[in-house]
Amino acid sequence: MSEVIENTIGFQQVLRALEYALKHSPFYQRHFSAIVPKNITPEAFRQLPFTGKEDLSQNNRDFLCVPQQQIAEYVTTSGTSGKPVTIYLTKNDLLRLAKNEKESFELIGAKPGDLFQLMTTIDKQFMAGLAYYLGVQELNAGMIRIGPGVPALQWNSILENNPAILIAVPSFLINLIDYAKQNGIDMNQTSVRSVICIGEPIREEDLSENILARRIHSDWNLELFSTYASTEMGAAFTECEAHQGGHLNEELIYLEVLDEEGNEVLHGEKGEIVISTLGTEGTPLIRYKTGDVARIYREPCACGRNSARLGPILGRKNQMIKFKGTTIFPPSIYEIFDSHSEVSCYKIEVSKDYLGHDTITILLENKIEHTPVMIEIIEECKAKLRVVPHFVFLETDYLRSQVFKNHMRKPEKIVFK
Template structure:
């Protein structure tokens, strides 16, 4: 089985021609099987036979999360008895959406993760410890397991949390890679230091980091990444994916963005008017899935603001690469004339060693303007520490949010909610 697909090393013209052929197959499939898209094509008088190029995608309306929530059932292209797995999106905003996967979809998911992990350097025979849930209708955990199995790696399914058990497992099974939310690595390091564990000489070479950004836009390490590497000299690889696209963008060893898999997904990056942004500009990632049987999506707006990079990578792949997600479109904050996204605030808060946990709350005040409240737990003298945090915000982002100190036992219960797959560090009450 080849985990460095030939198409990724083909020329950009060959990749485009390949994708256009796949696009025509997808349009014919949707016209034959998708109640939602059949209705759209009819209402908009779209003749799918006339759509031949990637540029022709612009003639088709976009699909939104709202469409998926309101017409969830109409997106299914296969009967219920062909569905072998049900997953839901995490539903950070609004109701979660149900995704069914056919046997073929699970196979595609496994292939996607196998070529993504291969990108990060994982090989047959490597031991990989999964510090992520595989249950609770979570697609990613299942995808990681299937991908590792497909490529012939050995998996230690630990699940999230409990540093003591993670270390026990690391010393017992000697994994080379971990798959984890990166902020949890700080908890593991903290536990190891307090209990005198020789973590610096463990078997761990690298971690594939999910759910949180570890890079700045210029691909330098962000604060979170720096804090991990200062203590523990391991390689950190970014990966970005979502349930809707069933496809991952994972960094190779050169770590300059997550590589696109052209046989699995078509990408467009759109501005607020729905036009393709100029090279070097950021916009909303809009995706068209290829080879999905149960719920294929056409021009689906992910809500993620990203920037694409097109210059050739030294690894030999000629595919587009995505930089770190700048933020979620719906989480954009207009604060006293400044436009902000939560990741920029996370970076500032991660810079403080004395913050035990935090949560950013956005609400509209009486006159309809956005208000930022930072709730945090600290072991420092409160007043001077609050001023220090506020000064840091002013210096870096030119904004001065309201800061509330909250007891760790109370705040940690809402941040590390057992029903959530990652820490809830942002709440939008607008």
Template sequence: MSYVFNKEIECMPIEEKKVLQGKRLRDVVERVYNTVAPYRAKMDEIGLKPEDINSIDDIVKLPFTTKTDLRANYPFGMFSAPMDDIVRIHASSGTTGKLTVVGLTQRDLDDWSEACARGFAACGVTKQSIIHIAYGYGLFTGGLGAHYGGEFMGATVVPASSGNTNRQIMLMKDFKADTLCCTPSYAVYLADELRKMGLTPQDLSLKQGFFGAEPWTEEMRKKIEEGLGLKAYDIYGLSEITGPGVATECEYQCGPHVQDDLFYPEIIDPVTLQPVKEGEEGELVFTTLNKQGIPLIRYRTRDLCSLIYEPCKCGRTSLRLARITGRSDDMLIIRGVNVFPSQIESVLIKDKRISPYYHITIDRINNLDIMQIDVELDRGVAFDEVQEIEILKKKLTADIASAIGVTAKVNLVSAGSIKRSEGKAVYVTDNRKI
């Protein structure tokens, strides 16, 4: 068994961990009740007091938190710590173009770094390791999260960020990185480019890689492992809870271990909002047990999956996540970026020349996500010159790219040609095999 970063916590007997979780839950509920007005209002509404929370099992009494809550209190309204103590801001895209903003205190950053470090260590990363990080750096938590995790455990970090694939390969080759962090689709792309450059995995020194920020499959795992000559591990996270490292696989690759002393997972039925039976699939919900900046109580991730309760061969006692199988809302993940159809809608609705009807088609071509948006012309609009159409397409392409953060191919179609649906609109066809 490889090195356990924090043996006391990671291998803590389950009953003992429950006590720790219960104590932390009571603490965090007390804090949000006293410092976050929206939480106080939610709890007062159902007559719940912090004193009613005495063990981790009492968590089911607490109200849920959603992305809508964060949006309604944009940007800092859900923060619990004063701005004096907030040292970092991160953000991800929201459903209407408004960002979901989080703030972290120094202790939050340390907890996050440790969560990442625990996952790295569980898969063979050591102080001698060189970690090549090809996640984007910025408001997105991928780059900086993995970065601080690597530094926290004393490894050497190469902050390559995203883009310029040839340079990425040169850096990995020359610096002899043994660890790679990036999105799984980019890892497959890197493997292809490596081959095109006439190189083989033996020209690199990679031993392990951590891939997350978008759903992937066992088939992709095989492809990445063969193409880059490493062992590929699943890392799960979301900025609202902290970022990468909320859960990371161990050397046995049997589902990410949740750092459940910090982030408590539940699975609920997204319709009834009741907890499902142990091991059943439903919506993943997280409570940040130790957070100060923006603690979230029962935050609905909208990711669908189940929890694995069987003890892991590695000796860690934490719960594990099964593969994410989908979403309980309409969020799409395109090249690692969260995209909501409503963001696209808000761009289309502003242009009088097009109708409100559209259809999104997503394919994965050469391991890159390609999004096409069929946009319907308004009945009264017509053109007799190709140039006019090209100008409209260019404008829509640019507006959509600036709204969602990824480029989509815009395809204009005649008025009335997009199928109208009765009831729930079906405006997405996802052809990716995930």
């Protein structure tokens, strides 16, 4: 394993990140109180205690490594997997964001002068929207900042301004497709050639397209690029044009993918993603457990790059559902509803009954309540989930307002009550 560290990013970079955190972070001074950086070998690094989301939530300010007057941006996590926390960015951290996104855009074949349309928020302390904007400027390209939702406004901009690349949540593309069909817009005659997909997987475990991606492609002939990122890491894993997993930016992130015993998994195996940030000033993280599970690919990519790659997120450890004795991860539920063109919107609510057991309620459009597709959905739940959740049917516009909320940075497809 020491060879992996030394050959990919150079172990000295990891040591510098560790030394910086020990010197400036009150949290890491306590967390690594007995550590002497000069004595750390690659093997010893793998024995350092992890940092978890709970640490960051309970000790948020103690992760800060610079005086407050040096903080250029305050960004927060979305809160989809716990209490939102603040990540503090210096000017150099913003340059790091810009570098990451510029190089991510180059992975998908974007070039200076291309025009992007941003369909995610850039306000509300959202790092992704900010990162995309900075990366586009670094690329010397153009950006149309529409923000989330409002299909009519998105299409007006596409038809008037001719962007080549969209940045969007994949499930929102279904709403764009529905609007285009209802309003006589020929999607395949527009300027759009590709979409950078954020927040949802578009790949199966074997890296083939999942149902959501196939559903989009059944109507719209464009190229979809998968990404994986988090506010904490301040970087993204982005697919290249070979679509064989999201590439690690080795200058910005040290990656570990670990099994339940904490051992590094082999090529093609799945494990929990653990990251250490490199070159961050405001809020460095060392051996940070993301809770996300994915497969890692270590062999060279078809594009010729040698960097490690991550497959789609297969589940989040804190989003495992135990329902009627069955373990379920949300992607298994998404797949059932994404596979039906009659379903344009849905929401999953997970709560506890009076005995403390998980219960699942699916909110669906009332137009499908008494239709053959509902019978198909119930049978698929029995076959694929081995259980049938409770269904509640709502008016379409109201349901969409509960999923694509104005104050939310991402569609709220699932909520744990």
